[in-house]
Amino acid sequence: MTATITRLADVATVPTPIGPFTAVVDTDGAVLASGWTGDPTELARVVHSSLRPTELRLRDSLGEVTQAVIDYHAGDLTAIDSIPVRQHSGEFLTHAWEILRKVPAGEPVTYTEFAGLSGRPAATRAAANACARNAAALFVPCHRVLRIGGQLGGFRWGLEAKRWLLAHES
Numbered sequence: 001m002t003a004t005i006t007r008l009a010d011v012a013t014v015p016t017p018i019g020p021f022t023a024v025v026d027t028d029g030a031v032l033a034s035g036w037t038g039d040p041t042e043l044a045r046v047v048h049s050s051l052r053p054t055e056l057r058l059r060d061s062l063g064e065v066t067q068a069v070i071d072y073h074a075g076d077l078t079a080i081d082s083i084p085v086r087q088h089s090g091e092f093l094t095h096a097w098e099i100l101r102k103v104p105a106g107e108p109v110t111y112t113e114f115a116g117l118s119g120r121p122a123a124t125r126a127a128a129n130a131c132a133r134n135a136a137a138l139f140v141p142c143h144r145v146l147r148i149g150g151q152l153g154g155f156r157w158g159l160e161a162k163r164w165l166l167a168h169e170s
Helices: 040-045 064-074 091-100 111-117 124-132 159-169
Strands: 008-014 021-026 031-035 055-058
Touching: 008 040, 008 064, 021 040, 021 064, 031 040, 040 055, 091 111, 091 124, 111 124
Parallel strands: 008 055
Antiparallel strands: 008 021, 021 031
16 A cells, blocks of 8 residues: 655745746745746646645745745846745756856846856757756746847747846846
């Protein structure tokens, strides 16, 4: 007989200028997933299976996480920087997400530059994959990565949201 392990996470949604923003946080406050959606189950599905919550507890606020989202959208572009994030994957993706957190607001990089910053200058596709598999949007700011020539490229939350974020940070 196998015991079922319950993995609890807290969830809150706040309005932003580009739509509802939801964060899923571990019991210690680390962001597991986040994005511009009102559907926490959508977010829970993108959390790595080793971290994925089995139960979501709705909250009005997630304290510092919710305040950082509000402050960021109000103009404090560094409000998100100190919020802990927990994602799991292979060595390159985990490292690439850490590097993304260091890309300053208002200074977007290309996928090629991001690959170089991540230590694999020839791995542009792997860098793009790191952006595509990022579950903690905003806190791991994959919106700050562009195609060569400044084209937006993809974004899970839509190109209009990416365009707004980049304009907000410039």
